[in-house]
Amino acid sequence: MPWPARENRPLSRELDLRSGLEAGGAPVMWERAVRSLLPGMQELVPRGSEVLEIGYGDGLLSCYLHQRLGWRILGLDVSEEAHRSAQENASRFGLEDGLEFRCCSPDAVWSTRGSYDAVFIKTVLYSSRSFDEYRTWLDWVFSVLKPGGVFVNFETGRANSLTQIYRRLRGRSYTDLCLYTGEIERLYNVRFEIIERRYFGGLSQFFAPLPTLYSIASKVEEEMRRRDADNSFIVAMICRRPTGDGAPTVEIEGPPARDGA
Numbered sequence: 001m002p003w004p005a006r007e008n009r010p011l012s013r014e015l016d017l018r019s020g021l022e023a024g025g026a027p028v029m030w031e032r033a034v035r036s037l038l039p040g041m042q043e044l045v046p047r048g049s050e051v052l053e054i055g056y057g058d059g060l061l062s063c064y065l066h067q068r069l070g071w072r073i074l075g076l077d078v079s080e081e082a083h084r085s086a087q088e089n090a091s092r093f094g095l096e097d098g099l100e101f102r103c104c105s106p107d108a109v110w111s112t113r114g115s116y117d118a119v120f121i122k123t124v125l126y127s128s129r130s131f132d133e134y135r136t137w138l139d140w141v142f143s144v145l146k147p148g149g150v151f152v153n154f155e156t157g158r159a160n161s162l163t164q165i166y167r168r169l170r171g172r173s174y175t176d177l178c179l180y181t182g183e184i185e186r187l188y189n190v191r192f193e194i195i196e197r198r199y200f201g202g203l204s205q206f207f208a209p210l211p212t213l214y215s216i217a218s219k220v221e222e223e224m225r226r227r228d229a230d231n232s233f234i235v236a237m238i239c240r241r242p243t244g245d246g247a248p249t250v251e252i253e254g255p256p257a258r259d260g261a
Contacts, residue, residue, distance in 0.1 A: 015068070015093060020061035024123060028211045033154055033200050033236040034122075040196050040238045042069055044150045049117035052076070052144060054109065055124035056101060059086025065120065066098045073120075075101045076109050110136070115146040122154040128178040135187055142191050147243040151192060155180040157232040159201065185229040192239035201233030 017034060021027040045051065047070030056062045056075035059082070065071050077083060083103035090099045104112075119141050128134040141151055158164065158179035167175040178184060188194065229235065 015060065015064045017064055017068075020064040023058045023060065029201065029234065030122075030154070033198065033234045036198050036200075037152065037196060037236050037238055038068075041150075041152055044195065044238060044240070045069065045071060045118040045152070048072065050074070051118045051120055052112070052114065052116045053120045055121060056086050057082050059089045059099070059101060061122065062086065062099055062101075063089055063093050063095050066095055067093070070098075071118070071120075072098050073100070075099070076104055076112065077101070078104065078106055078109070110140050112144060114144045116144055116149060117146065118150040118152060119145055120152045123156055125153070126156045126177055126179050127174060131178060131183070134178045134184060138187055138191055142241055145241040147241055149241045150195075151237075151239040151241070153237050153239070155184075155235045155237075157181070157199070157201075157235050158230070159233045160231050163233060180229060180232070180235045182229040185235075188237070188239060193242050195238040195240055197235065197237040199227030199229070199232035199235055201227070 018027045018031050021030045021034070024030060049071050051065075051071040051073045053062055053065075053073050053075040054077075056073075056077050057079075059075070062073050062075055066073055075086065077086070080103050083101055086099075086101040087096075090096045090101070121141075125134055125137050128137060145151060156174070156179055158181050164175065
């Protein structure tokens with residue numbers, strides 16, 4: 001994608017990570033997960049890398065990643081409101097030269113082709129309506145990464161039964177969608193080389209509105225029980241598309257039909 005030469009402009013204001021996570025809710029909890037992967041993201045996806053981001057929302061996290069890590073980001077989102085907000089935020093922080101935001105339909109997202117250094121996604125794939133749709137998402141991500149390209153993903157886990165009860169009582173629409181589990185994890189394992197994978201949250205997420213209590217609860221929780229794919233609220237991972245003869249072959253057939261289509 002074309003990146004215009006940078007003109008003489010005022011320096012952009014410094015962004016903090018938590019402000020980039022406010023729109024998605026529970027920023028204290030998500031900040032912990034994102035910070036845990038920042039060293040690996042910085043090492044494996046160096047400054048100047050061309051990164052494809054799916055679901056940029058208000059664009060503030062994209063702004064942070066560009067400012068902090070030096071990534072050149074092309075973002076795709078289905079929301080016109082998100083598109084307007086993201087463009088406004090990039091302009092507000094003086095970061096338009098390294099960020100491009102597009103609004104497109106879900107089918108147009110899957111029609112995107114390329115050979116990117118990395119793909120970045122936060123809390124998008126779990127909204128898949130079926131296991132097959134989730135699998136197709138991963139196949140598509142694989143297809144747009146160059147060999148050796150990096151996939152950074154932050155997912156919402158199904159977590160424990162108490163969390164599921166809480167979600168139902170609160171009327172969370174995503175409760176019965178494809179939240180991260182061991183079955184979902186196996187889809188990643190057969191496609192990508194897993195560089196780093198971390199699990200967060202059992203009961204500690206209920207203290208997220210109170211940062212000090214959350215910090216204490218999460219530390220106690222880590223000592224009491226090991227987290228895994230089936231008992232975590234957040235799963236954070238860095239994967240890599242394999243290179244050479246051992247790399248799987250992936251063919252994209254298009255999105256599965258949705259109900260009412």
